[in-house]
Amino acid sequence: MSTADSRIIYTHTDEAPMLATASFLPILEAFASTAGIHVETRDISLAGRIVAAFSDLLPEDQREADALAELGELAKTPEANIIKLPNISASVPQLKAAIAELQGLGIALPDYPESPSTDEERDVRARYDAVKGSAVNPVLREGNSDRRAPQAVKNFARKHPHRMGAWSADSKTSVATMGHDDFRSNEQSVVMEQDDTLSIVEVLADGSETVLKQAIPVLAGEVVDSTTMSASALDRFLAEQIAAAQERGVLFSVHLKATMMKVSDPILFGHVVRAFFPDVFARYGEQLAAAGLSANNGLGGILAGLDALDPETAQGVREGIERGLAEGPELAMVNSDKGITNLHVPSDVIIDASMPAMIRTSGHMWGPDGGEHDTLAVIPDSSYAGVYAATIEDCIAHGAFDPTTMGTVPNVGLMAQKAEEYGSHDKTFEIAEAGRVEVRSSGGQVLMSHDVAPGDVFRACQAKDAPIRDWVSLAVSRSRLSGMPAVFWLDETRAHDRNLIAKVTAYLAEEDTDGLDLRILAPAEATTHTLERVRRGEDTISVTGNVLRDYLTDLFPIMELGTSAKMLSVVPLMAGGGLFETGAGGSAPKHVQQLIEEDYLRWDSLGEFLALAESLRHLARTTDNARAAVIADALDRATETLLNEGKSPQRRLGTIDNRGSHFYLALYWAQELARQTEDAELAAAFAPLAQELADDEETIAAELLAVQGRRADIGGYYRPDPARTAAVMRPSATLNRIIDEIGEAL
Template identity: 70%
Template structure:
C-alpha cells in the first residue's frame, strides 16, 4: 500500500491575509521540509477565481487553473489537509473593481454585463457569478465546523483584557426587524422521502409557467426550504425605520450580509438606498437605471457615476438634500464621507453588530462622534439575538473580558448546508403569481403567492451533515464537559424539521451526564449570556448562518477579535480543513500597508490552524516530525502571546512581519530543546541560536521600512515580486531561512 502523502495545502487568498502569506509561508515551508512535509499553495483569491473562468482569453503565463474546484474534490478525500485563509466574498462592486484592475494589468477579461442580452453576455455573466459572494466556503466545507477560542488566547485576554465601551441604562440603541412578511415568517420546509430531482417554477397570474431552476438534485432525508420576502412590506418597514431613527435622534444603520447572501441582500440594500432617498429616485430613477446605475451597488457607486449624466449636478444636490432631510446616518468613515449606504460590502452584519455592541452600542456619526443607533436588520430570523445582547448590556453593563466565559460553536455547514443567498436558488420575482417547488413527479411540495420584486429563495440541508453535526456537538460537549445548546426555534419551519431530526439522532449517542438542550436563538443567547457573566462556557450548536454570526459576535466580545479563533473542520471523509479566522478588517490593513508600509494583520489564527494541521498530518501519515512541529508550535505560540509579540496598532512597533520573526524564533527554540526527535533538534539548534543572536538586527531591518508608501502592484492581484520584497525586508532573516 502506498504511503499517504505528507502534504499540506496552504491557500493563496486576498488582501491582508495574502500579504501576510508572503512573509509567513517561507518560514512554514522551511520548517516543514525538515520534517518531510511538503507545503503547496492553491490560488483561491477573487482574482484567481476570475482568471480561471476565462482560460481561452489568457496567455500561458496568465492562466490560473480552477484551484477551487481542485480543492473541492480534494476535500472529499481522506488525505485532505487544507489550511484556508480568509478570502474576499465579493459583492458586485468588489467584483467589478477586481475586473477593472485585472484588465489594467493586461488580462483580456470582458466587462461585467449588468443586463446580459446575448448568449455570449449571458455566458460571461454566468462565469462571473460563479466567483462572487460566498463562492469558496460551500465548496471546501465538506465537514461541520468546530470553532473556539484557544486556551492561550482566552488566557491572554483575561490577563490583558481588551478595551470595552461602557453601557448605560439610558442607551437608545436598538434593533429593528420586520417580524412578518419576511424570510423568517414565510418559510416552508419539507423532508424529502427519497432521492429526487426538483424544479422551481414561477406560475404567472395568467397561468404562464417559467422554470426558475430545474434539475435540483436532492437525497433521501434532505431538508428543503423555501421562503420569500414581500418587498412592498420591506419598503414600508424601511421607510418607518428611517422616520423612527429621526424621531428618536439616533443614527440610522442597515446591517446585512451582501457577500454571503449574494443575491438577496444586495437587493435589500438597494431598497434601503431608495427608501432613504425617495425624492432622488422619484425624480431621477429612470435616468439612473438607463445609465446602468443600480441602487444595489450603493450610494458610492451612484455618486462616482453621475458626473457624466445630463442632470449630474442636480442628482448630487438631491443626494445632499436627502442626507440633510433624513436621520443622521451611521458612517463607515466620517472623514471621507463614506456612509452606511455607500458600499453594500462595507457593513457586514457579523462584523458590524459585534463591533457596535463592544463600543457602548455606538456607531460613528457624520459629525465624527459616537452615538446610539437604530440597527436595521430586515429579516427577523436572527435579529433577536443581537437585541438580546443589547438588552443585556443595557441592564447589566459591558462584559468584562477578564472574567467572562466563552461561547464556542459547532456549526452545521457541510455540503453547503443552509447557504441562504449563496447559491443559484434565489430569485427576484419577475411578475405576480406563485413560486412552486415541484418533485420529479410534478407534485407541488411547497408554494408561495408572490408579487413583482419579491425575493424568493430556497436552501437544502442534507441528512448526512445533520447526523454528523449532532455527533460533533455531543463529542465537543463531552470533551469539554460543557453544556451544548442547539439554537433552533420550533415556531420556524426549517428549525422545526431539524428539531425532529436532532431529537432522533441524539438517541444514537451516549449523552449521560451531559447538558444538551434545544432553545430558540434569542432564548439560547440569553441563557449563554447569563452563564458568560458567571465566567461559564456554553457551546452554541447552530446552523450555518448563525455559525457565521456567533463566531464573530462572541469572540469579538471575549477576546477582541474573531481572527484569533481555532477553527477546525473535521471533513466527513476523514480529511481536515483548518480555517484561520475572519478577514473583515483586512481591507483597512491593506490601505495602511500601502500608505505606511505597516501591516497590522494578526496571523495568530494561522499559527493555531498550522499546529492543528501538522497534528492531523502526523496522525494519518504516521509522521513523528510533524507531531513535533505541532507540539513545539503550540508552545511557541504560548510564548508569543505571553511576550506580547502580536502586531501593534501603529507604526513604530513590530507589525505582521515582526510577529512572524518572533514566532519563528520561539518555534526554533522549542524544536531545538525537545527530546522526541533528536535529528530535528540537532538541525534547529544552530538555527535557533542564529535567530536569537540576530534578534535586534532582524527587528531593526523589519522596522526600518515603516513610514513610507509601499508598492505591491495591485489590490486584488498584487505583483508577486513586489509583494515579496515588501513583506520580506530583512536580508538577515531571509538568508537564515535560505540556509536552513
C-alpha cells in the same frame, strides 16, 4: 516515519492575508521541510477565480487552472489537509474593480454585463456571478464547523483584556426587524422522502409558467426550504425605521450580509438606499438605471458613476443626495473622515462584524461628526435579529461584559455540503411579475408554494441528511471532550427548524449522551441563557445552523477576545481529511491601505499559527509522521510565548507589525524545537539556528523597522506583483538568510 502523504495545501487568497503569506510562507516551508512535509499553494484569490472562470475563452498563455475546483474535489478525500485563509467575498463593486485591474494587466476578460441581453452576455454574467459572494467556502466545506478560542488565547485575553465600552442604562440603541412578510415568517420546509429532482416554477396570473430553476437534485432525508420577502412590506418597514431614527435622535444603520447572501441582500440593501433617498429615485430613477447605476451597489457606486449622466442630471442627483443626508436622520458611518456612510458599499457593513463591534463599543456607531452615538440597528429579516436584540437588552440591563471573567462560547456549526443559506444563491430570485412560485417534485407535486408580487425576493435552500447527522455527532463529541453543556439554537415556531429539531432528537437518541447537558432552545432564548452563563464565567457550546454559525463566531469572540481572528476554526471533513481555517477576521482591506501608504501591516497572523498547529497534528495522525506532532506542539508553545511577550502586531508606526511577529514566532518556534526532548535529531539541528536568530534579534528588528513610514509598491491590489510583494514583505536580509538555512539543517 512515513511521509508519503505529508502534504499541506496553503491557500493564496486576498488583501492582508495574502500579504502576510508572502512573509510567513517561507518560514512555514522551512520548518515543515525538517519533517519531510511539502507545503503547496493554490490560488483561490478573487483574481485567480475570475481568470479561472474564463480560462477556456482566454489566450493559452493567460489561462489558469481552477484551483478552487481542484481543492473542492480534494476536500472529498481522506488525504485532504488544507489551510484556508480569509478571501474576498466579492460584492459587485469589488468584482468590477478586480476585472478592471486584470484587464489592465492585459488579460482578455470581458466587462461585467449589468443587463445581459444576448446569450453570450448571459454566459459572461453567469460566470462572474459564480465568483461573487461566498463562492469559496461552500466548495471547500465538506464537513461541519468546530470553532473555539484556544486556551492560550483565552488565558491571554483574561490577563490582558481588550477595551469594552461602558453601557448606559439609558441607552437608546435597539434593533428593528420586520417580524412579518419576511424570510422567517414566510418560510416553508419539507423533508424529502426519497431521492428526486425538484424544480422552481412561477405560475403567472394568466396561467403561463416561467421556470426559475430547472433541476435541483435532492436526496432522501434532505431538508428543503423556500421563502419570500415582500418588497412592499420591506419598503413600508424601512420608511418607518428612517422616521423612527430621526424622531428618537439616533443614528440610522442597516446590517445585512451582502457577501454570504450575495443575491438577496444586495437587493435588500438597494431598497434601503432608495428608501433613504426617495426623492432622488422618484425623479432620476430611470436615468440612473439607464446608466447602469443601481442602488443595489450602494450610494458610493452611484456617486462614482455620475459622469455617465448628463451634467444637469448628475448635478440634480448629487444635490438630491446631499439634501437627503441633511434632512434625514444621521447615518452611521464607515469612515467619518472620508464621508463614507453605512449606505455607500453593501459589503462595507456586514452584520456579523458590524453588530458585535457596535455592542463592544457601548452600543454606539460612528456618526457624521466623527463621534460615537446610540444607533437604531435595522435588520430586516427577523430570523436571527432577536439574537442581537437580546444581547443589547442584556448589556443595557447589566452593563458591558468583562473579558477577564466571562465564559467562552465555542460553536459547532452545520455547514457541510452547502447546508442551509450558503447553498441558496442559485435558488434566489427577484420576482418580475405577480404570480405564485412553486417548488415541485419531478412528478409535478407541489411541495411548497408562495404568492408573490413584483420585486419580492424568493429563495430556497437545502440541508442534506448526512451533514445533519454528522453535525449532531460532532456536537456530542465536543460536549464530551470539553465537559461543556451544549445548546442547539433551533426554534420550533420556524418551519425549517421544526424539521431540524425532529432530526436532532432522533440522532441524539443514537448517541451516547449519558452525563451530558444538551438542550434545544430558540435563538433569542438561547442567547439569554448563554449570556447568563457567560457573565458567571461559565462556558457553553452553541450548536447552530450555517448562518448563526457565521454570526456567533464573530459575536462571542469579539466580546471575549476583541477579535474573531484569534479563533481556532477546524472543519473535520466527512471523508476523513481536514480543513483548517485561519479565523473569521475577514480579509482586512484597510490593512492593505495602511501598508501601501506607510509600509506597515497590522494584520495579526495568529489565526494562521493556530490553524497550522492543528493541520500538523492532523497530518501526524493520518500519515504516521511523528515529527509533525513534535513541530506542532512546539509551534503552540511558541505562539503562547508570542502572546505573553507582546509580540503580536500593533497599530502604529515604530512598533512591531505583521512581519515582526513572524520573526518572533520563528525565533520562539526554533527555541522550542531546540529544547524539546522527543526528537533529539531535531533539537540538535535547531539549536544553532535558534541561537543565531536570538543573536541577530537586534539587527533583524532594526531591518524590519527601517522600512516603515514610506509608501510600499506591491504592483496591484487584486493581483499584486509577486516579486514586488515579496520584496516588501521580506525586508530583512538577515532573517531571510537564516530562514533559507533552516531547510538545509537536516
